[in-house]
Amino acid sequence: MEVSILIERKEYLDRLIQWKDEQIIKVVTGIRRCGKSTLLLQYQAWLRANGISDEQIVSINFEELEYEELQDYRKLYAYLKDRLCAGRRTYIFLDEIQKVSSFEKVIDSLYVKPDVDICITGSNAYMLSGDLATLLTGRYVEIKMLPLSFKEFLEISGMDQDRGLAEYIRIGGLPYIAVMNRTQEKIETYLEGIYNT
Numbered sequence: 001m002e003v004s005i006l007i008e009r010k011e012y013l014d015r016l017i018q019w020k021d022e023q024i025i026k027v028v029t030g031i032r033r034c035g036k037s038t039l040l041l042q043y044q045a046w047l048r049a050n051g052i053s054d055e056q057i058v059s060i061n062f063e064e065l066e067y068e069e070l071q072d073y074r075k076l077y078a079y080l081k082d083r084l085c086a087g088r089r090t091y092i093f094l095d096e097i098q099k100v101s102s103f104e105k106v107i108d109s110l111y112v113k114p115d116v117d118i119c120i121t122g123s124n125a126y127m128l129s130g131d132l133a134t135l136l137t138g139r140y141v142e143i144k145m146l147p148l149s150f151k152e153f154l155e156i157s158g159m160d161q162d163r164g165l166a167e168y169i170r171i172g173g174l175p176y177i178a179v180m181n182r183t184q185e186k187i188e189t190y191l192e193g194i195y196n197t
Contacts, residue, residue: 007148007156007175008042009035015143016043016119021089025111025136026119030145032194035175036121037061039145040093043119047091058083061095073102077109089115098122104135111139147173 012028016039019026028036044057058080060067070076084090092110097103097120110116148156154164156178171177171187174194180186 025140027140028121028143034145034147037095056085057091059093062099063096071100073106077106091117094120
């Protein structure tokens, strides 16, 4: 997927940029399909455009089969440790990290290393509950990502306000729905798939 065709969520991108190089874990939470993975890709593109080399960026999306073996936290830690850039900051992106059992151990171990900038995403339900929130207290900022605002929906869909409001109320603000070739059946099928996961 090319970053240029993805829907930019400038407000959230600016929040990540604001925390760049700070000794703080960036935790992006939100419902499924609200744009968390896209946001990480856009932030990585911004880093590259601002002088960060590909070698300094380590990105793993745990929904991709190629990273399935890294769902063991020990293997994940070893993989990431091997990719740290000596003498330069390494930017680590872990998308849908909740798929890794005991992932908080990896995050905690990386946090104490110098020159590591960590950004993780996951579902609201698990990410900052219980043990994780306790372990990371004072070490993270949460960026709560929401579906599109009405203003964003209008900008992306190109609709006028009256028609746009009716559509926004009817179908909601999930980014893909705003740009898809919509039929009632397609919308219902898409939303059903999200609600049932």
